[in-house]
Amino acid sequence: MLQIVLAVALSPLLPVVIQRVKALFAGRQGPPWLQGYFDLWKLLRKGGTYSRTTTWVFRAGPLVNFACLLVALLILPLGGLPAVVSFDGDWILLAYMLALGRFCMVVAALDTGSSFEGMGASREVQFAVFTEPALLLGLAALARETGMMSLSGMYGELALTGEVPFRILLSAGMFILYLAENCRIPVDDPATHLELTMIHEVMVLDHGAVDFGLIQWGGALKLWVVGALWSGLLPLGALRHPLALLLAGLGGLLGLAVLTGVVESVMARLRLLRMPQLLVGAGMMCALSLLLTFR
Amino acid sequence: MALGAGGPLGVALVALALLAFSGLGAWLAGGRSERGSVWLGAGGAVAACGLGLLASVRALWVSGECLLSAPWRIPYGEFQVGLDPLSSFFLIPLFLLSGVVAVYSVGYFRPWPGRNPGRFWLFYNWLVACMGLVILARNGVLFLVAWEAMALASFFLVVYDWQEAEVGPAGWLYLVATHLGTAFLIALFVWLGRESGAQDFARYAAPAGMAGWVFLLGLIGFGTKAGLYPLHVWLPVAHPAAPSPVSAVMSGMMIKTGVYGIARLLVLLGDVPAWCAWLVLLTGAATGVLGILFALAQRDLKRMLAYSSVENVGIITLGLGLGLLGVATGAPRLAVLGFAGALLHVLNHAVFKGLLFLGAGAVLHATGLRNIEMLGGALKRMPWTGAAFLAGAAAICGLPPFNGFVGEFLIYAGAIRGIVGSGAGVVGGVVAVGSLALMGGLALACFTKAFGIVFLGEPRSGMAAMATEVGASMRYAMAALAGFCLLLGLALPLGLRWLEPVVGQLSGGAAAPPGRAEEVLIPMALFGLLALLPVVAGALAQVRRRLLAERVQRESATWDCGYAAPSASMQYTATGFVQPLTEAASGILRPRVESELPAGIYPAGGAFRSETPDAARQLFFDPLFRRAARRMGQLRWLQQGRVHWYVFYIVLALVALLAWAVWT
Numbered sequence: 001m002l003q004i005v006l007a008v009a010l011s012p013l014l015p016v017v018i019q020r021v022k023a024l025f026a027g028r029q030g031p032p033w034l035q036g037y038f039d040l041w042k043l044l045r046k047g048g049t050y051s052r053t054t055t056w057v058f059r060a061g062p063l064v065n066f067a068c069l070l071v072a073l074l075i076l077p078l079g080g081l082p083a084v085v086s087f088d089g090d091w092i093l094l095a096y097m098l099a100l101g102r103f104c105m106v107v108a109a110l111d112t113g114s115s116f117e118g119m120g121a122s123r124e125v126q127f128a129v130f131t132e133p134a135l136l137l138g139l140a141a142l143a144r145e146t147g148m149m150s151l152s153g154m155y156g157e158l159a160l161t162g163e164v165p166f167r168i169l170l171s172a173g174m175f176i177l178y179l180a181e182n183c184r185i186p187v188d189d190p191a192t193h194l195e196l197t198m199i200h201e202v203m204v205l206d207h208g209a210v211d212f213g214l215i216q217w218g219g220a221l222k223l224w225v226v227g228a229l230w231s232g233l234l235p236l237g238a239l240r241h242p243l244a245l246l247l248a249g250l251g252g253l254l255g256l257a258v259l260t261g262v263v264e265s266v267m268a269r270l271r272l273l274r275m276p277q278l279l280v281g282a283g284m285m286c287a288l289s290l291l292l293t294f295r
Numbered sequence: 296m297a298l299g300a301g302g303p304l305g306v307a308l309v310a311l312a313l314l315a316f317s318g319l320g321a322w323l324a325g326g327r328s329e330r331g332s333v334w335l336g337a338g339g340a341v342a343a344c345g346l347g348l349l350a351s352v353r354a355l356w357v358s359g360e361c362l363l364s365a366p367w368r369i370p371y372g373e374f375q376v377g378l379d380p381l382s383s384f385f386l387i388p389l390f391l392l393s394g395v396v397a398v399y400s401v402g403y404f405r406p407w408p409g410r411n412p413g414r415f416w417l418f419y420n421w422l423v424a425c426m427g428l429v430i431l432a433r434n435g436v437l438f439l440v441a442w443e444a445m446a447l448a449s450f451f452l453v454v455y456d457w458q459e460a461e462v463g464p465a466g467w468l469y470l471v472a473t474h475l476g477t478a479f480l481i482a483l484f485v486w487l488g489r490e491s492g493a494q495d496f497a498r499y500a501a502p503a504g505m506a507g508w509v510f511l512l513g514l515i516g517f518g519t520k521a522g523l524y525p526l527h528v529w530l531p532v533a534h535p536a537a538p539s540p541v542s543a544v545m546s547g548m549m550i551k552t553g554v555y556g557i558a559r560l561l562v563l564l565g566d567v568p569a570w571c572a573w574l575v576l577l578t579g580a581a582t583g584v585l586g587i588l589f590a591l592a593q594r595d596l597k598r599m600l601a602y603s604s605v606e607n608v609g610i611i612t613l614g615l616g617l618g619l620l621g622v623a624t625g626a627p628r629l630a631v632l633g634f635a636g637a638l639l640h641v642l643n644h645a646v647f648k649g650l651l652f653l654g655a656g657a658v659l660h661a662t663g664l665r666n667i668e669m670l671g672g673a674l675k676r677m678p679w680t681g682a683a684f685l686a687g688a689a690a691i692c693g694l695p696p697f698n699g700f701v702g703e704f705l706i707y708a709g710a711i712r713g714i715v716g717s718g719a720g721v722v723g724g725v726v727a728v729g730s731l732a733l734m735g736g737l738a739l740a741c742f743t744k745a746f747g748i749v750f751l752g753e754p755r756s757g758m759a760a761m762a763t764e765v766g767a768s769m770r771y772a773m774a775a776l777a778g779f780c781l782l783l784g785l786a787l788p789l790g791l792r793w794l795e796p797v798v799g800q801l802s803g804g805a806a807a808p809p810g811r812a813e814e815v816l817i818p819m820a821l822f823g824l825l826a827l828l829p830v831v832a833g834a835l836a837q838v839r840r841r842l843l844a845e846r847v848q849r850e851s852a853t854w855d856c857g858y859a860a861p862s863a864s865m866q867y868t869a870t871g872f873v874q875p876l877t878e879a880a881s882g883i884l885r886p887r888v889e890s891e892l893p894a895g896i897y898p899a900g901g902a903f904r905s906e907t908p909d910a911a912r913q914l915f916f917d918p919l920f921r922r923a924a925r926r927m928g929q930l931r932w933l934q935q936g937r938v939h940w941y942v943f944y945i946v947l948a949l950v951a952l953l954a955w956a957v958w959t
Contacts, residue, residue, distance in 0.1 A: 044842055045846075046846065047843070047846030047847035047848055047849070048846065048848050048849075049848070049849045049850070049851050050848065050849070050850055050851070051850075051851060051852060051853040051854070052850050052851065052852060052853075053672075053752060053753055053852075053853050054853075055674050055675055055681075055751070057674065057685070057751060059839075060836075063832060063835050063836055063839060064832050066835060067828060067831040067832035067835055070831050071824055071827055071828050071831060074824060074827075075824070085823070085824065086820070087818035087819075087820040087821060088708065088711070088818060089704065089707060089708040089711055089818070089821075090818075090820075090821075092704055092707045092708070092711075093695065093704070093821060093824060095732075096693065096694060096695055096700060096704075096735075097695065097828075099692070099693075099694060099735065099739060100689070100694040100695060102739065103689060103692060103694055103739055103743060106743045106747065107685070107743055107746060107747050107751065110743065110746075110747030110748070110751045110867070111747075111751040111752070112752070112853045112854075113671070113751065113753045113863070113866045114853045114854065115855075115865050115866055115867055116855075118866060118867025119867065121743065121747070121867075122867065122871065122872045122873070122875060123875065125736075125739055125740035125743055125744075125872075125873075125876075126740065126875040126876050126879075128736050129736035129739075129740060129876060130736070131736075132732045132733070132739075133729050133732035133733045133736065135732075136728050136729075136731075136732040137725070137728060137729055137732070140710075140711065140714050140724070140725065140728050143711055143714060143715055144714050144721070147715055148715075149711050149712075149715060205854055206853060206854055209843065209846070210839050210842045210843055211839075214835075214839075287729075290725065294721070
């Protein structure tokens with residue numbers, strides 16, 4: 001249970017870490033460490049402005065997305081620590097919870113009738129077509145490598161037995177997936193919603209107040225959820241004590257955020273037309289890691 | 296365990312008879328009283344479906360097998376019907392969907408007075424009765440008669456609006472396709488009957504060593520009805536032409552009689568070679584991915600739903616393929632999960648695809664439009680229809696906690712067993728996971744498009760702006776199916792013990808240890824998490840309400856960079872929404888695009904047209920039929936139009952047959 005409390009409580013730190021790393025590269029000071037919480041506090045206490053075009057779908061979208069992520073946390077192991085609930089094939093549920101969240105955000109965006117948000121929604125579903133097979137093939141590779149069928153089992157076993165080439169290939173693929181799912185550079189630019197970069201940020205243009213707070217918090221939670229899938233691939237074989245495992249998992253998430261900040265600082269966003277190639281590339285890496293398990 | 300004729304089988308037969316007679320009665324009464332005709336037709340359908348549903352659930356519960364036969368005066372024929380777990384299972388979605396659609400149809404056909412409503416009820420009730428008889432038949436001749444009657448009843452329903460220009464060719468294509476499929480089935484039953492000397496299912500025996508080829512015949516024949524790629528070409532033409540309740544039953548249930556046929560054939564043959572398993576698996580994967588790709592590119596709401604049915608039949612076939620692979624490689628868990636997933640998807644698809652077609656029908660009823668590009672903002676004008684359609688859309692994308700997820704989860708779970716295991720199951724599992732995930736992503740794009748463009752935003756045409764909510768009977772029918780989507784999604788994971796006899800039948804009993812199938816099927820924790828999701832969302836909604844309660848809430852226009860006069864045509868279109876994906880897949884979709892770009896300093900105007908015709912038809916069937924027509928044309932001189940020539944042909948044929956009979 002501690003993991004879930006930690007995820008909900010600590011996830012707003014992750015975007016700030018990324019921003020501070022970027023600020024470091026740019027020679028700026030960056031936001032205070034607690035900026036994520038300040039934003040949430042402000043947003044949760046604001047009144048809202050709603051478009052006359054919108055319906056209950058617009059209001060329900062961010063909420064259901066947040067609920068999906070909360071439920072996903074229940075089956076998410078962190079750094080070798082088993083999840084609260086674990087059963088064979090739970091990673092299918094995890095992938096589909098993320099998909100349900102995406103479905104809700106997309107229809108909420110379309111509810112405004114805005115062409116900007118339509119564009120963002122269109123790109124969001126386009127990328128999902130590429131990321132979903134990649135994610136599931138990657139997790140299937142993990143299942144085959146470890147011989148386990150639940151997330152907790154897979155990551156627990158991997159810590160003991162995983163081979164190095166497999167780890168490298170899969171974590172490279174998963175890292176691209178992490179960037180894509182969380183709308184980071186080189187897939188999307190979270191700092192702006194201008195036309196050329198608009199995917200996630202533009203989908204939420206019309207959201208405000210509590211709804212936008214839930215979106216921000218949900219975004220941070222998604223960094224946590226997908227990040228945990230990646231950081232579990234780190235070789236932590238020597239660790240046994242639960243506290244050490246927990247710290248290692250948190251460290252992995254933090255390191256991943258730093259890595260994301262570095263990537264965002266040193267490279268530009270890719271052209272939109274190149275995006276399918278990048279995402280198919282990620283899928284190929286996951287598929288290749290699956291191939292590596294045929295020995 | 297044998298049950299008497301007074302048991303579920305008898306009740307089911309009474310239900311079928313009730314359907315047949317109430318249809319006939321509605322037709323006869325239609326000339327005198329429209330109201331009486333509708334009451335008779337719909338009342339008969341609802342009562343019969345309720346009765347049939349009770350019987351089939353009861354039969355599945357006791358999981359016995361009963362058989363009833365009565366002698367007939369045709370060669371090889373015997374009126375032999377039976378009710379076993381497989382039949383009972385397929386009867387459940389049949390009666391469930393048909394009953395709800397009958398309620399819907401009462402409202403759907405109301406605003407056109409002066410027409411005899413009995414015509415619809417005659418063919419509708421007969422279609423349902425024939426589907427029931429197909430599922431109950433235990434004799435080859437009876438099966439084919441019922442199959443043909445089903446095809447004809449549905450043909451007359453497809454051409455119900457025969458005055459409209461597009462309906463005639465659509466009906467014709469459907470008639471040709473279904474008969475080509477039936478031709479293969481006749482060959483199949485003749486072959487099976489020749490081996491055993493009888494047409495009773497119980498006495499059928501596969502010719503030694505030829506089981507695979509027999510199965511292939513059945514796969515083509517039944518696959519035409521089910522809509523397997525590339526035999527699906529009639530679906531996207533017939534469904535938009537048919538009235539929406541008819542599309543709902545045809546897409547939700549009639550194409551499943553094809554799946555039933557394949558399943559029944561598996562039970563009859565007992566054991567098929569491994570290459571059949573691969574064929575089924577790969578056909579399913581290809582059908583699914585291609586079906587949803589073409590669905591994505593459609594602008595006609597009902598044609599899109601028809602292509603999506605092709606996708607879902609692909610998912611079902613994929614599950615069957617995994618099951619067969621499990622049987623062939625001796626992996627019982629793979630077999631159990633694959634078959635169970637396929638079966639559940641049959642039930643689930645009947646519910647949500649029926650719902651979506653009814654929703655599309657409600658939109659068509661309210662606006663007269665099927666073109667997604669001209670719709671919009673329907674959720675505000677038709678809140679019931681919109682909410683029900685949203686539930687159906689989420690369910691068909693396989694999203695939890697709706698019913699679509701449960702079936703797909705089982706197929707995934709089977710695939711994972713395959714991947715973790717060894718041998719052929721690994722490759723099969725990878726194919727299944729990859730294609731299912733791809734289909735999931737594409738379905739998400741397809742149905743966010745359908746719901747988002749039709750129901751959200753602002754109306755894109757005057758017709759769409761004037762939409763009003765449909766009448767009570769249509770609303771209740773849609774609400775019932777939407778309720779089933781959620782209810783099945785939450786209740787199915789609770790227990791699948793009732794599915795065991797059906798799965799056991801399909802896997803031939805040899806591969807599966809049915810007694811312990813339950814622990815393999817669905818983990819209890821899944822049910823808990825699925826049920827938790829609405830609870831968490833509800834709690835969050837309460838928190839949100841509290842937070843917003845004391846705050847100012849204002850209304851304003853959608854933000855548009857300060858542009859002063861936003862118009863509905865500035866919204867994203869359906870074609871635009873999926874353009875990145877259709878562009879990426881243009882090699883497969885082969886869209887026809889005609890565009891005239893604005894040119895010059897003062898452009899006078901531009902034009903853009905695009906359509907995505909069916910590739911299988913363009914590349915394969917149309918050339919084939921053109922060539923066939925040319926060849927046949929050379930034989931025209933045989934047709935003189937004079938009776939004495941035809942008499943001569945008959946004599947010639949008789950002499951030839953006589954000579955053959957004497958000679959052999």
